[in-house]
Amino acid sequence: MDIKQDLARLNALGYRVTRQRRLVLEVIRANPCLQNVDDIFTQCRGRDESISYPTIYRTLDMLVEAGMARRTHFQGKNWYEGVMSSHHHHFVCTECGATVALAVCPLDFLKEDLRAAQFEVHEHQFELLGICKDCQSNQPKGGVLL
Template identity: 30%
Template sequence: MLVSEALLKIKTNGYKITEKRKEILTFLSQHPQYVSGSDVIQHLKNDHPGLSYDTVYRNLALCSELGILEETEFAGEKKYQLCAESDHHHHFICLKCGETRVIKNCPIHDIPEMNDFHITGHKFEVYGYCRLCKTP
């Protein structure tokens, strides 16, 4: 998703487009991997010395709720990524560098134990090491 598309989605859902929201989304658009709220704060703190954790996390939560950001918990911390795909997908996440790759096929339908469940949502993430980070 482009930053301009994300901002339009914020506006059409009745929220204001603020400078901080633009900066947060621009920062996330420049990172192909998940980043933490702390990473966002570190990036913005020089231009916004009074910036609170609350403001950043509220904006991240709003964008996640609107489907602009994907959210995961990784290494004990919530992390965020600008949605790159509009269709249903999952991720491979490198434990060393954080590279994130899309997994297009969904394994949930191949699990026989799920046949009699009415599934309302799920998340599937694979953790490991990318080809550059794997150790012998």
């Protein structure tokens, strides 16, 4: 879906499309990595000095509600990404914030167990937190290298 389709979808859902809402959407769509509110604010502020944190928070909430952004919580922060591709999860570096998409959804391997437990999943999140190759040289060993 391109930006024009996203904006039309927001209109169809009854949201007013403002210049600043469009800017936040452009910023999260332009970066394939997870971004926190500070990252998004810095990028938006570089293009529009009048944008504020409350505007960004409200816009991100709206985009998540509209299904155009995903929110993930780790390290005490909310992280966001634009929804442009299929469902996926991440390896996340706890040092630098680098993210790598997982090729498969781990929930696929649990379907039989879930059926046996008669458990119906409505939503899930799965992130592996660790240290990327670039940051490992500065860290003591202690994790599992697979």
